[in-house]
Amino acid sequence: MKLLLKNASILTQDWTVIRDGFLGIDGDTICYLGQDRPQETYDAEKDMSHKLLIPGLYNLHSHSPMSLLRGLGSDLPLDRWLNEAMFPVEARLVEADVAVGTRLSLMEMVASGTVSFTDMYDRTWTTLQEVLDCGMKANLTRPLMAMDPNESYEQNFRVKESFQLVKDIAALNDSRIRCDFGIHAEYTSRTEIVARYAEDCNRLGGRVHLHLSETKKEHEECKQRHGKTPTRWFYDLGVMNLPIIAAHCVWVEDEDIVLLKERNATCVHNPTSNMKLGSGFMPVQKLLGAGVRVCLGTDGSASNNNQNMFEEMHLASVLHNGFNNDATIMKPVEVMTMATRNGAEAQGRTDCGRLAVGCKADVVAIDLDRPHLMPAHDILALLTYSVQGSDVVMTMVDGKILYENGQFLTMDMEKTKFELEAALQRLF
Amino acid sequence: MKLLLKNASILTQDWTVIRDGFLGIDGDTICYLGQDRPQETYDAEKDMSHKLLIPGLYNLHSHSPMSLLRGLGSDLPLDRWLNEAMFPVEARLVEADVAVGTRLSLMEMVASGTVSFTDMYDRTWTTLQEVLDCGMKANLTRPLMAMDPNESYEQNFRVKESFQLVKDIAALNDSRIRCDFGIHAEYTSRTEIVARYAEDCNRLGGRVHLHLSETKKEHEECKQRHGKTPTRWFYDLGVMNLPIIAAHCVWVEDEDIVLLKERNATCVHNPTSNMKLGSGFMPVQKLLGAGVRVCLGTDGSASNNNQNMFEEMHLASVLHNGFNNDATIMKPVEVMTMATRNGAEAQGRTDCGRLAVGCKADVVAIDLDRPHLMPAHDILALLTYSVQGSDVVMTMVDGKILYENGQFLTMDMEKTKFELEAALQRLF
Numbered sequence: 001m002k003l004l005l006k007n008a009s010i011l012t013q014d015w016t017v018i019r020d021g022f023l024g025i026d027g028d029t030i031c032y033l034g035q036d037r038p039q040e041t042y043d044a045e046k047d048m049s050h051k052l053l054i055p056g057l058y059n060l061h062s063h064s065p066m067s068l069l070r071g072l073g074s075d076l077p078l079d080r081w082l083n084e085a086m087f088p089v090e091a092r093l094v095e096a097d098v099a100v101g102t103r104l105s106l107m108e109m110v111a112s113g114t115v116s117f118t119d120m121y122d123r124t125w126t127t128l129q130e131v132l133d134c135g136m137k138a139n140l141t142r143p144l145m146a147m148d149p150n151e152s153y154e155q156n157f158r159v160k161e162s163f164q165l166v167k168d169i170a171a172l173n174d175s176r177i178r179c180d181f182g183i184h185a186e187y188t189s190r191t192e193i194v195a196r197y198a199e200d201c202n203r204l205g206g207r208v209h210l211h212l213s214e215t216k217k218e219h220e221e222c223k224q225r226h227g228k229t230p231t232r233w234f235y236d237l238g239v240m241n242l243p244i245i246a247a248h249c250v251w252v253e254d255e256d257i258v259l260l261k262e263r264n265a266t267c268v269h270n271p272t273s274n275m276k277l278g279s280g281f282m283p284v285q286k287l288l289g290a291g292v293r294v295c296l297g298t299d300g301s302a303s304n305n306n307q308n309m310f311e312e313m314h315l316a317s318v319l320h321n322g323f324n325n326d327a328t329i330m331k332p333v334e335v336m337t338m339a340t341r342n343g344a345e346a347q348g349r350t351d352c353g354r355l356a357v358g359c360k361a362d363v364v365a366i367d368l369d370r371p372h373l374m375p376a377h378d379i380l381a382l383l384t385y386s387v388q389g390s391d392v393v394m395t396m397v398d399g400k401i402l403y404e405n406g407q408f409l410t411m412d413m414e415k416t417k418f419e420l421e422a423a424l425q426r427l428f
Numbered sequence: 429m430k431l432l433l434k435n436a437s438i439l440t441q442d443w444t445v446i447r448d449g450f451l452g453i454d455g456d457t458i459c460y461l462g463q464d465r466p467q468e469t470y471d472a473e474k475d476m477s478h479k480l481l482i483p484g485l486y487n488l489h490s491h492s493p494m495s496l497l498r499g500l501g502s503d504l505p506l507d508r509w510l511n512e513a514m515f516p517v518e519a520r521l522v523e524a525d526v527a528v529g530t531r532l533s534l535m536e537m538v539a540s541g542t543v544s545f546t547d548m549y550d551r552t553w554t555t556l557q558e559v560l561d562c563g564m565k566a567n568l569t570r571p572l573m574a575m576d577p578n579e580s581y582e583q584n585f586r587v588k589e590s591f592q593l594v595k596d597i598a599a600l601n602d603s604r605i606r607c608d609f610g611i612h613a614e615y616t617s618r619t620e621i622v623a624r625y626a627e628d629c630n631r632l633g634g635r636v637h638l639h640l641s642e643t644k645k646e647h648e649e650c651k652q653r654h655g656k657t658p659t660r661w662f663y664d665l666g667v668m669n670l671p672i673i674a675a676h677c678v679w680v681e682d683e684d685i686v687l688l689k690e691r692n693a694t695c696v697h698n699p700t701s702n703m704k705l706g707s708g709f710m711p712v713q714k715l716l717g718a719g720v721r722v723c724l725g726t727d728g729s730a731s732n733n734n735q736n737m738f739e740e741m742h743l744a745s746v747l748h749n750g751f752n753n754d755a756t757i758m759k760p761v762e763v764m765t766m767a768t769r770n771g772a773e774a775q776g777r778t779d780c781g782r783l784a785v786g787c788k789a790d791v792v793a794i795d796l797d798r799p800h801l802m803p804a805h806d807i808l809a810l811l812t813y814s815v816q817g818s819d820v821v822m823t824m825v826d827g828k829i830l831y832e833n834g835q836f837l838t839m840d841m842e843k844t845k846f847e848l849e850a851a852l853q854r855l856f
Contacts, residue, residue: 003542069805071804071806071809071810073807073814074806074813075759077754077756108799109801111799138484143447160713189758275747275750276746277749277757278749278750278752279750305809306813316706318703319750321706322707324706325644326706327509327706331503372532373537374845375496375852377498377499385704385734386498389816390819420803
């Protein structure tokens with residue numbers, strides 16, 4: 001099946017815009033991109049007048065099932081929010097709850113232009129099935145936690161599940177779905193268990209998704225506990241011999257940044273979550289200045305409370321200017337790079353994250369024919385400052401349309417509402 | 429004409445939610461609100477199943493014509509942005525440009541739930557006509573600027589226009605439109621001119637819209653110039669004998685806050701603009717703690733780059749938590765109060781800003797039947813953290829629907845696009 005998107009504005013991989021252009025798709029791959037109509041014939045054509053085609057967005061840190069907990073305990077300080085609002089409900093979750101929570105996130109993501117996400121939660125097989133049904137891409141993680149001093153490495157069921165998930169996802173042989181190793185965080189794991197886990201991960205090869213220096217408290221307590229920062233602790237335990245996907249990185253220090261760069265780590269900026277939970281400001285300029293790969297993520301909907309990458313792009317664009325009293329700090333091109341190709345790279349997807357011939361057809365269409373997007377003096381500024389998630393009118397993954405003009409083509413809204421009602425009845 | 433909105437969730441003035449309720453409108457006024465169907469008959473009924481009715485939003489600081497400049501010079505530092513990107517274009521604007529720029533803002537505002545705004549720009553009669561045609565409410569300002577040392581008070585044409593606009597708007601005798609006095613800012617006005625203007629304003633009575641301590645530079649330079657803060661300067665010149673609507677207030681000091689409270693001033697928080705332009709963080713907790721009325725505004729689209737109050741509510745909700753490393757600082761109820769009744773009060777509209785019998789029917793409907801708004805555990809948290817401007821499906825002002833399900837009922841999108849094209853041809 002060959003599909004031609006015509007009469008579109010197209011954001012190319014060097015961030016220029018082709019006006020009234022053509023983008024050809026052969027199966028799951030972009031086969032043509034240009035100002036002129038291609039010579040070859042196509043099975044179907046789709047008029048994209050007044051639409052801007054951009055590469056699909058990458059949400060590099062989420063806990064997708066947590067949309068079920070959206071808005072719970074929103075006025076509580078962080079520790080009471082976790083202990084009183086989150087943990088008691090999470091302890092009661094069954095698989096059907098995780099399924100519907102995940103699906104709400106997937107619907108919100110595809111409706112706001114996200115094509116791939118990196119997730120961390122338990123009951124990961126349930127999330128996996130939802131992602132397979134939906135058609136998005138994802139790097140899933142079943143993370144290690146090890147707080148019980150009496151539990152051995154061999155006894156830790158999360159270790160077992162983590163490696164089982166890697167095997168099961170490899171067996172699918174589906175390029176859309178990948179599995180990353182995961183360690184929840186320094187403060188939820190014991191040194192000897194992480195050391196053993198790192199050994200096994202290094203033997204198998206792959207990426208490691210983890211939380212890093214999210215709050216000042218956790219960062220300082222790690223220094224008291226281990227005499228070193230969380231970054232140095234992971235480094236010394238061999239975790240960073242593999243590429244890590246480190247969420248938050250709010251309190252990383254200058255020496256940590258050297259280690260992150262040395263090990264080709266990815267730092268995921270979650271601006272809404274960091275603001276809402278009072279965690280603080282990621283030193284994004286230092287990280288970018290050191291050449292560290294920075295991506296964007298939403299975190300879970302319980303601490304955001306959305307899965308909308310345009311909100312994260314917007315916040316990342318303006319926040320650091322305000323914090324540093326300098327209007328020139330975050331440029332739209334930097335933010336767009338974080339939200340697209342940096343995310344694809346960090347997930348190990350070299351043929352994704354940009355609109356170019358030979359790349360996967362992960363294409364998002366923005367409707368420019370709306371008052372708040374006029375005039376379009378500067379497309380990159382428009383994308384980071386003005387476009388809303390709701391301006392997305394088509395989300396395509398591997399050449400397959402998952403969302404178009406308000407309709408979910410692979411997920412059932414009525415069924416989801418029915419299942420949500422059942423979950424809420426069970427839980428509350 | 430009596431209209432009954434039925435089967436709606438309704439956010440009442442004490443911030444509780446009536447489920448499956450009824451809201452009755454008689455002409456421009458709310459005549460019924462309750463759980464039970466009213467006894468009296470209505471001319472028409474409108475089913476609002478799955479919709480949440482909230483009071484319309486108040487945008488207390490904008491420069492509405494500047495949507496025409498959206499995205500220009502977005503990577504420049506503040507002074508170069510003003511001098512290289514804004515001023516040269518603004519100098520070329522003709523009335524038709526101001527008209528179409530204003531209309532883009534009005535369309536964006538009504539489509540995202542704003543019913544009233546406080547504006548500051550020149551060519552104010554053009555903006556006035558657009559507002560009248562559109563049907564929104566507004567407090568308009570033609571602000572004083574007086575930088576030429578050779579120009580007397582009598583010679584300053586802005587002074588004349590300011591008072592003429594007050595007269596012309598009073599003559600309209602339309603409760604939707606009000607006129608405020610205006611002083612652009614301390615740094616753009618001479619002491620003797622502002623003193624004379626304040627005398628005349630005090631004689632006439634009214635409110636004064638102005639910029640106050642937006643940037644550290646302007647705040648510190650005022651102290652060098654006058655030996656006092658901008659707040660104390662305005663206070664000493666008699667400006668604050670009238671209620672002021674003071675935009676930004678980022679750098680106000682503790683003693684300024686005492687004066688602002690003493691004079692019943694309104695401080696307008698413009699979080700996106702303050703972040704994007706690198707101005708800094710308004711001390712919103714100190715202001716709220718002192719009992720000062722705080723409202724929300726978008727500022728102009730050249731420095732935002734939107735007129736979407738849900739973005740400001742969202743940013744105001746999360747920003748101060750992040751800056752103060754405390755997740756409990758801004759509560760949804762505080763943010764909702766700022767965005768609705770505080771705005772109405774600051775505009776001098778005592779019968780607006782809340783859904784209650786006897787109040788004006790300024791009603792906004794939010795479609796809750798969307799994945800990113802499920803589940804709805806906490807309606808106020810949903811409104812400030814999760815709802816997008818695009819979730820608005822109806823905006824009603826004084827009982828008249830201006831926007832519904834994507835359609836503008838009082839403005840013409842195609843005509844606006846045509847006029848925009850002509851304006852862009854003239855200007856660029």
